Amino acid sequence: MSSFAQKLVKWHQNYGRRGLPWQGVRDPYKVWLSEIMLQQTQVATVIDRYQLFLSKFPTVNALAQAPLDDVMALWAGLGYYTRARNLHACAKIIASEFNGKFPEEPETLNKLPGIGKSTARAIAAFCFNHSASILDANVQRLIARVYGIEGSLKTSSENKKLWDLADQLVPKEAALMPIYTQALMDFGATVCKPTAPICQNQVVNNCVYSADCIAFKNGLVMQIPLKIKKSPSKIVVSEMLLILSQDEILLEKRPSSGIWGGLWTLPETPWVEVKSENEVSNTSFQLEQFQPVVTFTNQSIYDEAKILAPLKHVFTHRTLYFSTKVVRVQKNMVKCNQSCDWVKKSDLGHLGLPTPIKKLLADFQVLKRVD
C-alpha cells in the first residue's frame, strides 16, 4: 500500500467520523442517494433528509414510480433542484433499463443523469470495491496541498494532474476502497479543511501528512487551492402576490429549469435588474407585470393591497429583493392561467417551496412552522 493510503486509513481508524447514517452502507441505492444529497450540501443538513427520503422511498423502484412533485417536495430546502429532477430521472432509468439494479462500472454510472465522474467512482468504490479514486473538492484540496499545486485547479492540465495523482494514491487491496474513500472525505472535512486546517493550529498540529506536505513545509497551506475571484452578483427586484381566499392560497408552478426550477412560488413579476441596493425601494411594479399569469377583475384589488417590505435572498450570483402584496379575495375575483393553482393551506406541506417563500408563509402564519 502506498504510504499515503496507509496513513489515511490508519488515521480514519482513530479519528474518522462516526455515526453518519450512510457510513458502512453498501446498497447502491442508498449510497447514490447520500452522494447526490451531499453534493454542495453539508452533512448536518443532509442527515435528517436522507432518513426521511428513505422512509418515503425505500427502493429505487419506489422512487421511480413516485410523481416528480412528491420528490420535489421532499427535496425542498436542500437547494440545487436540478439534483432532484435528475435523481428522479435516474431512478426511472435504473428501474426500466437496468432492472432496478445499479451498474457497477463508473463509466456506466457516469452516463446517468446527475452522476458525474467523482460521484460515479464513489458509488463504485463504496458498493463494488472499485479501485478508482473520487476527486471532490475535499480530495482536490488535500492533494493540491500535499503536492504543492499552486495554480488554478480548474485548468484542464492541473485537473488531469489531480485525477492522475488521486488514482496513483489508491490502495492496492480493492477491499480497502470503501474505507479509503470514506477516509478521503472525512479527512478533507475535518483535518485538511478550507479554513482553519489542523496544521495551522499552533498548539496541536497532528496532521499525518505534515512531514510530507509541500504546502505545509513551504507555508503555503492557506494559499492552496488558489481561490478564484467570483464575479459580483447582480441585484434583481421582484414583487410577489400573496393571494388568499378562505383557507386557500394561489401558487405558481415554476418552469422546470432556471432558478427554483420545478418548485411552487407566489405569483411574481419578472425579475428586474437594478444597479445598486439603493434602487430597490424605489422600484415599483404594476398589475400588468403579473400577466399572463394573474390578473384581477378589479384594478383596485391590486392598488389597495397592503405591501410588505422587501425581503432579501442571496443566490450564487443573484441577490433578489422581493416585496409582497397581500390580497384577500373571493376566488372569482382572480383570473389565472395554467401555471397557477389554488392550494389549501393544509396541503402546503406536500409542495416544494423555496426556502424564502416558506419562511414568508410561516411568518405570515399561512404555513405552520415545521421546526
Added chain:
DNA sequence: CTCCGGGACT
C-alpha cells in the same frame, strides 16, 4: 450582518 464552500451540466 456578510462571506464562503460545495458537483454536474451546458
Added chain:
DNA sequence: AGTCCCGGAG
C-alpha cells in the same frame, strides 16, 4: 465560463 441554493462560519 456561466448556471444552479442554502446553511454555517466568522
